[in-house]
Amino acid sequence: MFTATGKVTTKVDVYAYGVILMEMITGRKVLDDSLPDDETHLVTIFRRNMLDKEKFRKFVDPTLELGAEAWKSLLEVADLARHCTAREQNQRPDMCHCVNRLSSLLDEWKPTEVDDDDECETSEMHLNQQLEKWRCDDFTISDSDTFSTFNM
Known part of the structure; x- marks a missing residue:
């Protein structure tokens, strides 16, 4: 330790x-x-x-x-x-x-409830499928968008 x-x-x-x-x-x-x-x-x-x-x-x-x-x-x-x-x-x-x-x-x-406010239809996906979708979504953000987000 x-x-x-x-x-x-x-x-x-x-x-x-x-x-x-x-x-x-x-x-x-x-x-x-x-x-x-x-x-x-x-x-x-x-x-x-x-x-x-x-x-x-x-x-x-x-x-x-x-x-x-x-x-x-x-x-x-x-x-x-x-x-x-x-x-x-x-x-x-x-x-x-x-x-x-x-x-x-x-x-x-797998989630047991569907959130009505959730715009994505991820509630029907297994967690590993959701993670893959989120990972793909992250790649669509440009580096400049990410940089400006962290430097606010």
Whole structure:
């Protein structure tokens, strides 16, 4: 970890990515001094709760409405987050591994609601199709338009 070695590495980025996944899954902050001492550090409590699936289910953000398939996918993401935050850098995956693990979930995800205000008809597309469309749309913006947007 950065604090132990003082070096910035890609494994530090992977650790941070794992922490972000944990925050999204639980709806909690990485450090929360308002909780009891043994629950203030998200990574520690997350890893401890993952050992017991029922305990972990109660630990997940209650605003997430998870059916059986979504729960299965969430467990896959939670396992990746746990792997990303391994104490030893050499036990952490690289980002390519993270992308590969998560990309397998993309084909399964499809929005359940159609937004009437959405001008695009992307709600019928899978997420990976939407990403490809957005990527293509980004290439239609000229460099000068992008430059002027960032220099306002």
